[in-house]
Amino acid sequence: MNLERLLVTLIFVIIIPFLGIFLGLLYKGFDRKITAMMQSRIGPPWRQPFRDIRKLFMKETIIPEGAVPWVFNGAPLIALAASLIALLYLPLGPFEPVMEGFGDLILILYLLAIPAVAMAMGGLASGSPYATVGSQRELVLMMSYELPLAIAAVTIAWRFETFSLGTIASTPVWNLVGPVGALGLVFIAVALFTVLPGELSRVPFDQAEAETELAGGLFVEYSGRNLGVFYLAEAVKLVVVGTLMIALFFPHNLSSWVSFGGPEIYGFVILELMADIAFFLLKLLVIIFIAVSVVRVALARFQIDKASYFYWVPMTLLGLLGTVLVVMDGAII
Amino acid sequence: MIEMSEEDTTYQVPIGPIHPALKEPFMINFKLDGETIVDADPHPGMNHRGIEFMGMHRNPLKVIPLSERICGICSIVHQHMYTTAVEHAAGIEPTNRARYIRTIMCELERVHSHVLWAGVAAHEIGFDTHLHFTWKIREKVMDLLEYISGNRVNYSMWTVGGVRRDIPESMHPKIEETLTYYEELYQKLEDIFLGDPSIRLRTKNIGILTKKEALELCGVGPTVRASGVKKDVRIDQPYAAYGDLDLDYVIPSRYGYENTGDVFSKTLVRLKEVVQSIGLIRQCVDQMPDEDIDSEPKKAVLLNKLKKAEGEGIGRIEAPRGEAIHYARLKEGVEELDCWKIRASTYNNLTTYAPMFMGEQIADIPIIAACIDPCIGCMDRAEIVDVSTGKSKSYSHDELHKLSVEKTKKLLEGSL
Amino acid sequence: MPTSTVFTLIKQLLTRKATNPFPVKYTPKNMHAAAELIESGKLEINPPVEIPPDYRGKLKYDVDCCIGCKLCLKVCPSEALAFKPEEKKVKHYVARCTFCGQCANICPKSCFELTEEFLIAGTDKYADELVLNP
The missing domain is CATH 1.10.645.10 (Cytochrome-c3 Hydrogenase, chain B)
Incomplete structure (x- = not known):
């Protein structure tokens, strides 16, 4: 690796976390605004999450008596760090993953699991019965949605014969399969779309927080800075899962269809780059709108056993069916 | 707050007096086995206004x-x-x-x-x-x-x-x-x-x-x-x-x-x-x-x-x-x-x-x-408080029945 | 997913919202400056919600017609009325009033009247505009 590459990587490693947090909070704000508008409310302004964060960081951080302080304080940091690291391994729009070559899809799957485990750890360490129940639910839910998620990831990787996200994102997977495989991919995409609200703990899969049942569940004892960090982790996770979805299924770039021309810097055409970034942000917004906002307002919270059943039986079967179709398609070709 | 006993796996979770599931101060003590409720004990008396x-x-x-x-x-x-x-x-x-x-x-x-x-x-x-x-x-x-x-x-x-x-x-x-x-x-x-x-x-x-x-x-x-x-x-x-x-x-x-x-x-x-x-x-x-x-x-x-x-x-x-x-x-x-x-x-x-x-x-x-x-x-109309100790208590069915019988007797005798 | 619900939701996304808007969109940094802007007509505010015909607002008390019979004191549930023996008139604390209008009903001379005024919030409950006949 030459020095220039190292320098660029370092700069990106510093910039991307801030960008991730900013985008996450921005999309969280849009999600809240759109949700409110769909419920015929005016809703908070889109910059409300930024204000929330500012306020949370100003507030006192209380550590309950029954808590294990180092786990209780460490859990939010682990959750945030894991989500931010995951962002480094994901292709953001027209850019290759910053850490391309150091990790792949499997690593992403593990990094996605860490925030959930950290939240459960923090909940268990806070010593409140509500948080304990919430943590148990979070773990059960995590075990449930991992199955369809893993199936989707493995199928895509099998088609590309690599786990490298850079390679996967360079060509839309739809171009590699025939009509039967495309149908299979639709099934897998649907299964993965249902994983998104579970991954982000939003209704109908917000059993771990379940405001009316557990009064905030695993976050019940968290306050001030710790809660703020969890809030940031959730916001970043929103971008991470959205980007993963884009990388696996919709890595299309505007520049591959339309040519803009114009000046170039480091081999990037400026206009095309800007168009691609805008297109990426739009794709992210659409995915969040469909998988988070609409689902969140159109469904009631499931009981935990029914949520598990939903992932383990219908969604896993759907994913497996998709896999079989994709494999069949490969055999035909 | 978790009370674990050795022989069974149940634990108690109080819902209330202030809890998002309840819109008003009220308390229910739940005995849970995992996610299943095995016992529920409502405790009113949190919203007495006189x-x-x-x-x-x-x-x-x-x-x-x-x-x-x-x-x-x-x-x-x-x-x-x-x-x-x-x-x-x-x-x-x-x-x-x-x-x-x-x-x-x-x-x-x-x-x-x-x-x-x-x-x-x-x-x-x-x-x-x-x-x-x-x-x-x-x-x-x-x-x-x-x-x-x-x-x-x-x-x-x-x-x-x-x-x-x-x-x-x-x-x-x-x-x-x-x-x-x-x-x-x-x-x-x-x-x-x-x-x-x-x-x-x-x-x-x-x-x-x-x-x-x-x-x-x-x-x-x-x-x-x-x-x-x-x-x-x-x-x-x-x-x-x-x-x-x-x-x-x-x-x-x-x-x-x-x-x-x-x-x-x-x-x-x-x-x-x-x-x-x-x-x-x-x-x-x-x-x-x-x-x-x-x-x-x-x-x-x-x-x-x-x-x-x-x-x-x-x-x-x-x-x-x-x-x-x-x-x-x-x-x-x-x-x-x-x-x-x-x-x-x-x-x-x-x-x-x-x-x-x-x-x-x-x-x-x-x-x-x-x-x-x-x-x-x-609903909350009465709470029994012992003024001298400041502790509130609840009456059992038998105690209440005894008190009622006594009061009816007094009413019949005309001393109330 | 229930399709009719989603359809309704998308429709609501595009139609007018049910929430009554605040007078101004966000709280102004400086209330007095904002009030001056409104008075000079530079700042448009959302009008308050319409009130029904027989609205129960702030009481109007006609001091001259009062004969000091103290009947209103007997029916005021929140004891928002106080008798002034030297004047033989009553004093009304708007901050305590529940706007039931029982005083207006019982007054033999009809000195009390419920007006349509409802913007009576204040920081001092003994301010001049919140005590009638102080």
């Missing part, structure tokens, strides 16, 4: 605005019961027009209360969209109540011997407009609460109260009507203008459903009662007699009459949540109320919690807690 005591230091007219502040949602109910009890005690009869106006207001409040409950129920199962939807359409009946009475929540419409505001012919179009609005929207409400698959998933076969348990535990209102118990004060012992109106018990089997007594049938009963109320208001508007609205317009004379009156009276009503009772006693020469006792419907329905919670999951706690439409503000 309203009866305040009422007993005021004259009967001052208590009317106080009585409606017992509860924010059934303010008409308490006003009605209180005034009926005082009228009964003093031997004053309300005019016939007043009876009809009272009935219209009571039914409007039933519409308002049931629509509100539907929204709360949706919120409890995590379906905030329908909370916002139902509360949006509730505004229409709130506007009508404000249009008729001048107030949005505490209406101050009642007085001893009649009502204070008339519903003249000029108000009828607006009433008709509101009723049509609800009739048109009703199908949508039913589609949401009876048809939506994710709501059905959360309400069907959850919190079952069998007919036998409902009868044994003396539940009231929609809570037991959903189990098929035919119990409705409006029909059993008509008050106000209900005697002249055409109405029937709302039980699920009338509409082709089973009387299962789960949350789903409770929702069904409440929604069907909205339709019934619309019909009743129409009947009232059509049949309203032309008369004065108040049998004693001169309030100073009325005050005097009440001061001279001696006796005791009962006001009994089918509130949106079920049967509720006010008892009032007047003593000759004393301006203040001699005694005032309130028994709201939630008090009876609390006992039905035990069989409903048993064997359900934590996730079902909020919706089951909400399905009796609890109104703790109405």
Whole structure:
């Protein structure tokens, strides 16, 4: 690796976390605004999450008596760090993953699991019965949605014969399969779309927080800075899962269809780059709108056993069916 | 707070006194085995405000605005019961027009209360969209109540011997407009609460109260009507203008459903009662007699009459949540109320919690807690506090029985 | 997923919202400056919600017609009325009033009247505009 590459990587490693947090909070704000508008409310302004964060960081951080302080304080940091690291391994729009070559899809799957485990750890360490129940639910839910998620990831990787996200994102997977495989991919995409609200703990899969049942569940004892960090982790996770979805299924770039021309810097055409970034942000917004906002307002919270059943039986079967179709398609070709 | 014993795997989780599942201070101690409830122990007494005591230091007219502040949602109910009890005690009869106006207001409040409950129920199962939807359409009946009475929540419409505001012919179009609005929207409400698959998933076969348990535990209102118990004060012992109106018990089997007594049938009963109320208001508007609205317009004379009156009276009503009772006693020469006792419907329905919670999951706690439409503000009337130690205690069934027997003995001997 | 619900939701996304808007969109940094802007007509505010015909607002008390019979004191549930023996008139604390209007009903001379005024919030409950006939 030459020095220039190292320098660029370092700069990106510093910039991307801030960008991730900013985008996450921005999309969280849009999600809240759109949700409110769909419920015929005016809703908070889109910059409300930024204000929330500012306020949370100003507030006192209380550590309950029954808590294990180092786990209780460490859990939010682990959750945030894991989500931010995951962002480094994901292709953001027209850019290759910053850490391309150091990790792949499997690593992403593990990094996605860490925030959930950290939240459960923090909940268990806070010593409140509500948080304990919430943590148990979070773990059960995590075990449930991992199955369809893993199936989707493995199928895509099998088609590309690599786990490298850079390679996967360079060509839309739809171009590699025939009509039967495309149908299979639709099934897998649907299964993965249902994983998104579970991954982000939003209704109908917000059993771990379940405001009316557990009064905030695993976050019940968290306050001030710790809660703020969890809030940031959730916001970043929103971008991470959205980007993963884009990388696996919709890595299309505007520049591959339309040519803009114009000046170039480091081999990037400026206009095309800007168009691609805008297109990426739009794709992210659409995915969040469909998988988070609409689902969140159109469904009631499931009981935990029914949520598990939903992932383990219908969604896993759907994913497996998709896999079989994709494999069949490969055999035909 | 977790109490783990060695031989079993159950642990206790207190829900309340302040908890998002409950809209008012109230506490239920749950014994859980994993996610399953094995025992539920309700502890009321967190919201005691001493309203009866305040009422007993005021004259009967001052208590009317106080009585409606017992509860924010059934303010008409308490006003009605209180005034009926005082009228009964003093031997004053309300005019016939007043009876009809009272009935219209009571039914409007039933519409308002049931629509509100539907929204709360949706919120409890995590379906905030329908909370916002139902509360949006509730505004229409709130506007009508404000249009008729001048107030949005505490209406101050009642007085001893009649009502204070008339519903003249000029108000009828607006009433008709509101009723049509609800009739048109009703199908949508039913589609949401009876048809939506994710709501059905959360309400069907959850919190079952069998007919036998409902009868044994003396539940009231929609809570037991959903189990098929035919119990409705409006029909059993008509008050106000209900005697002249055409109405029937709302039980699920009338509409082709089973009387299962789960949350789903409770929702069904409440929604069907909205339709019934619309019909009743129409009947009232059509049949309203032309008369004065108040049998004693001169309030100073009325005050005097009440001061001279001696006796005791009962006001009994089918509130949106079920049967509720006010008892009032007047003593000759004393301006203040001699005694005032309130028994709201939630008090009876609390006992039905035990069989409903048993064997359900934590996730079902909020919706089951909400399905009796609890109104703790109405219900919390007494707490026994030992003044010397400052500790509160609760009496067991045997102790209470012993105390009651002693009091009856004293009453018979005439020493009380 | 229930399709009719989603359809309604998308429709609501595009139609007018049910929430009543605040007078101004966000709380102004400086209330007095904002009030001046409104008075000079530079700042448009959302009008308050319409009130019904027989609204129960702040009481109007006609001091001259009062005969000091003290009947209103007997029916005031919140004891918002106080008698001034030297004047033989009453004093009304708006901050305590529950707007039931029983005083207006019982007054033999009809000195009380419920007006349509409802913007009566204040920081001092003994301010001049919150005590009638101080």
